[in-house]
Amino acid sequence: MNIEPVVTMNDLKISFGSKKVLKGINLEIYRGQIIGYIGPNGAGKSTTVKILLGLVDGYSGEIRIFGEDISMGDVEYKRKIGYVPETVDLYENLTAFEYLTFIGEVYGLGLELVNKKAKKLMAILGIEEVYHSRISSYSKGMKQKLLIISSMIHNPDILFLDEPLSGLDANSVMIVKEILAELAASGKTIFYSSHIMDVVEKISSRIILINEGQIVADGSFVELQEKSKQGSLEQIFNQLTGFTRHKEIAGEFIKELQEG
Amino acid sequence: MKDFWVLKVLDVFGFFYRAMGIDYEVMRKILKLKLLMDQRRVPSVLVNSKRKDQENTFNSALIIYALMGLTFVFIMLPPFPLFFKMNLIFGMLIFMVTMTMVSEFSSLLLDTKDRGILLSKPIAAQTVNAAKITHILINLLTITFVMAGPSLIVGLLKYGWLFFGIYFFELLLLSGLILFLTSVLYFIMLLFFDGDKLKDIINYFQIILSLVLTVGYQFTGRIFQLVGHNMVVSFKWWMYLLPSAWFAAPFSLILENKVEHNYLYLSVIGILGPILVLIIYFGVIIKYFEKNLYKLDNVTSKKRRTTEKRAIIYKKIISPIVRNNHENIFCRFSQNMISSERSIRLRLYPSLAMATFMPIIIMANFLLIGITSVNSVLTNMSQGAYYLWLYLAVFMLSVTPFTLTSSENYKGAWIYKALPIELPDVILMGTLKGFILRYLIPVFLLESILFAVPYGARLIPHLILIFSNLLLLIILLFKLSPKELPFSKKFQAGENKRLELVFASLAFCGMSAVVHYALRDFGVGLLIYVIIVLSVTAVLWKTSARISWKDVY
Numbered sequence: 001m002n003i004e005p006v007v008t009m010n011d012l013k014i015s016f017g018s019k020k021v022l023k024g025i026n027l028e029i030y031r032g033q034i035i036g037y038i039g040p041n042g043a044g045k046s047t048t049v050k051i052l053l054g055l056v057d058g059y060s061g062e063i064r065i066f067g068e069d070i071s072m073g074d075v076e077y078k079r080k081i082g083y084v085p086e087t088v089d090l091y092e093n094l095t096a097f098e099y100l101t102f103i104g105e106v107y108g109l110g111l112e113l114v115n116k117k118a119k120k121l122m123a124i125l126g127i128e129e130v131y132h133s134r135i136s137s138y139s140k141g142m143k144q145k146l147l148i149i150s151s152m153i154h155n156p157d158i159l160f161l162d163e164p165l166s167g168l169d170a171n172s173v174m175i176v177k178e179i180l181a182e183l184a185a186s187g188k189t190i191f192y193s194s195h196i197m198d199v200v201e202k203i204s205s206r207i208i209l210i211n212e213g214q215i216v217a218d219g220s221f222v223e224l225q226e227k228s229k230q231g232s233l234e235q236i237f238n239q240l241t242g243f244t245r246h247k248e249i250a251g252e253f254i255k256e257l258q259e260g
Numbered sequence: 261m262k263d264f265w266v267l268k269v270l271d272v273f274g275f276f277y278r279a280m281g282i283d284y285e286v287m288r289k290i291l292k293l294k295l296l297m298d299q300r301r302v303p304s305v306l307v308n309s310k311r312k313d314q315e316n317t318f319n320s321a322l323i324i325y326a327l328m329g330l331t332f333v334f335i336m337l338p339p340f341p342l343f344f345k346m347n348l349i350f351g352m353l354i355f356m357v358t359m360t361m362v363s364e365f366s367s368l369l370l371d372t373k374d375r376g377i378l379l380s381k382p383i384a385a386q387t388v389n390a391a392k393i394t395h396i397l398i399n400l401l402t403i404t405f406v407m408a409g410p411s412l413i414v415g416l417l418k419y420g421w422l423f424f425g426i427y428f429f430e431l432l433l434l435s436g437l438i439l440f441l442t443s444v445l446y447f448i449m450l451l452f453f454d455g456d457k458l459k460d461i462i463n464y465f466q467i468i469l470s471l472v473l474t475v476g477y478q479f480t481g482r483i484f485q486l487v488g489h490n491m492v493v494s495f496k497w498w499m500y501l502l503p504s505a506w507f508a509a510p511f512s513l514i515l516e517n518k519v520e521h522n523y524l525y526l527s528v529i530g531i532l533g534p535i536l537v538l539i540i541y542f543g544v545i546i547k548y549f550e551k552n553l554y555k556l557d558n559v560t561s562k563k564r565r566t567t568e569k570r571a572i573i574y575k576k577i578i579s580p581i582v583r584n585n586h587e588n589i590f591c592r593f594s595q596n597m598i599s600s601e602r603s604i605r606l607r608l609y610p611s612l613a614m615a616t617f618m619p620i621i622i623m624a625n626f627l628l629i630g631i632t633s634v635n636s637v638l639t640n641m642s643q644g645a646y647y648l649w650l651y652l653a654v655f656m657l658s659v660t661p662f663t664l665t666s667s668e669n670y671k672g673a674w675i676y677k678a679l680p681i682e683l684p685d686v687i688l689m690g691t692l693k694g695f696i697l698r699y700l701i702p703v704f705l706l707e708s709i710l711f712a713v714p715y716g717a718r719l720i721p722h723l724i725l726i727f728s729n730l731l732l733l734i735i736l737l738f739k740l741s742p743k744e745l746p747f748s749k750k751f752q753a754g755e756n757k758r759l760e761l762v763f764a765s766l767a768f769c770g771m772s773a774v775v776h777y778a779l780r781d782f783g784v785g786l787l788i789y790v791i792i793v794l795s796v797t798a799v800l801w802k803t804s805a806r807i808s809w810k811d812v813y
Contacts, residue, residue: 055678073808081678085674087671091675094596094600097568098600101571102593102596106586107679111571115572134600
């Protein structure tokens with residue numbers, strides 16, 4: 001591809017204490033891509049996303065989003081970014097109305113417009129009846145829908161989604177998957193991390209696998225298949241992260257259950 | 261896990277549970293876990309203390325309840341008729357214990373979580389319910405006896421064992437009555453409200469409780485002045501409606517040998533009433549109660565277009581006052597946060613209410629000594645510079661914004677950084693302005709009206725000066741305090757590091773009051789002082805320091 005990348009990471013490293021979490025990530029992301037960012041627990045997926053958003057400081061290396069170095073302190077780029085965090089941490093005492101209009105207004109939308117938009121989006125996802133209820137009273141799926149709406153209400157160009165489908169029912173998962181596919185087709189970029197391999201396999205145009213803070217695989221599903229000679233993404237994942245003991249561990253677990 | 265002595269006492273009654281078909285061993289295990297969890301709970305009377313030692317919070321709460329009980333000793337000592345004294349004590353006891361039950365132990369009564377955990381295991385519902393009720397009873401009896409403890413001991417020393425025996429027995433009956441009263445209270449509330457509304461109501465009980473505790477002490481010394489010294493007990497029919505009168509009657513009947521019909525009837529009601537009520541409770545109410553508990557997890561929501569319209573109108577109103585658009589947004593955000601989060605309200609509202617009424621109460625304490633008519637108080641007051649007591653309110657209000665850094669949902673603070681906000685000063689200033697507009701100004705206005713009663717319009721310049729001083733103090737404290745993002749801290753973490761600011765505020769208020777006092781009758785001097793304070797305040801508010809993201813934490 002001959003176009004300018006939307007996101008560039010150059011030798012991105014970070015340590016928490018003595019633990020090296022990211023050991024030099026180099027990555028270029030282009031417009032219209034749906035990137036599945038996968039890896040075992042603790043591999044550094046969420047940390048990467050948090051650094052990109054400026055939620056975590058103290059990294060070394062260079063990050064450019066829309067060509068701008070994000071360490072320069074200019075926050076304008078955040079206007080074009082949407083983010084769904086891994087854990088559903090919200091100001092739950094607020095109502096969806098209060099929370100969404102607050103966020104929309106900070107993004108620069110007028111109060112009346114954002115109110116109309118928020119209500120509509122909630123209605124489309126089938127949760128408009130709780131628009132004026134405290135978020136703390138929502139079910140897990142409702143909270144997740146709210147998070148998705150809050151990340152997209154300002155129509156961003158890049159979406160960083162950390163486990164965006166958790167807690168959603170099968171029908172809602174289909175809706176969100178379709179939304180992501182259409183957004184990517186219209187030129188938005190989606191950076192997506194998940195543990196559910198089937199979903200990643202199906203919707204991603206490019207899959208990046210990290211393990212112990214380093215990229216160990218990068219390419220489309222077909223490319224990864226060819227390289228690793230494995231059938232499913234799950235098997236590729238196991239092979240690349242060097243994990244073969246699952247049968248052994250399950251056996252040990254069951255043996256302990258039957259004890260005594 | 262250590263074994264609780266309460267459980268050893270309970271073991272004595274084990275046969276009773278077994279007779280009712282309850283698996284006592286399992287119930288004991290559940291109870292043990294519940295008691296263990298109690299020790300890790302922070303009671304709302306301690307909510308403002310800096311104690312970090314989690315293990316001991318429950319015990320320190322008990323000490324506070326015992327201190328509250330000391331009040332009853334002061335009622336016990338003077339030579340009033342026993343019926344009158346005990347009436348007062350039981351009245352206060354019922355009120356305090358009920359309030360404590362509602363605010364502290366509502367979680368026990370309304371717990372639906374334990375059903376999900378326990379009933380999925382092979383445990384009978386009966387056993388779970390028995391554990392729940394026993395747990396509540398243990399807490400209820402503990403509070404009742406700790407609160408009544410001081411007066412129980414003093415009563416024993418003053419009136420002997422017979423008094424002790426009656427009092428002890430009646431405290432048991434009283435606990436039963438309170439259990440009934442609180443359950444009925446919740447039962448009625450559950451019928452009308454859904455879970456969220458109910459939690460709000462419990463929150464208001466908590467706020468009232470902490471307010472009554474603090475303000476109550478100001479009044480205890482006054483009780484006797486208020487009731488007068490020559491107290492003659494005369495019967496009124498409505499005394500039959502007062503549970504405190506039921507419980508007080510036996511003391512007169514037995515200890516003072518006043519064998520009268522009224523005392524006798526009251527005493528009988530006092531014994532039969534609670535017993536009857538407990539039978540009704542265990543027989544009828546408890547079933548409906550448990551059935552209605554599911555409503556707690558339910559939330560009904562109405563379409564509230566007015567909320568949306570109000571927000572839009574409000575925005576138009578405050579836009580000229582708070583010009584910066586981001587500050588404006590955070591104004592509304594902070595107001596929504598404060599008014600909807602119960603933990604913040606629990607810390608903030610009592611302080612606001614105290615700041616409103618404390619100056620008046622203290623002033624009344626000074627003025628009421630030896631004066632009988634209201635008019636003479638008012639004339640007396642208008643002669644002096646009593647309005648300077650408003651600086652006490654200024655002091656109390658000036659430290660309230662510190663509360664705004666904490667929230668129960670503090671983890672939601674990631675949103676500040678994910679949003680395109682250039683510098684965090686708009687967040688901090690917006691929050692502060694929102695708080696002042698919605699809370700501090702109304703409180704100050706209310707207080708001004710109260711103080712304007714004796715002084716009239718000539719108080720206005722003084723009020724303007726005092727209010728400017730408040731604004732000046734708030735912005736000074738804001739600049740001096742470490743910059744923390746609003747609603748981003750866990751409650752109780754490092755609340756003591758602001759101690760020096762509290763002292764600074766106190767010093768500022770003292771000095772301002774002195775300068776104000778010196779200039780109070782010196783028109784031109786006062787005018788110049790007002791102008792100086794106003795302009796310094798205005799300059800400080802305009803030149804908000806550019807705070808960068810690196811300075812906040």
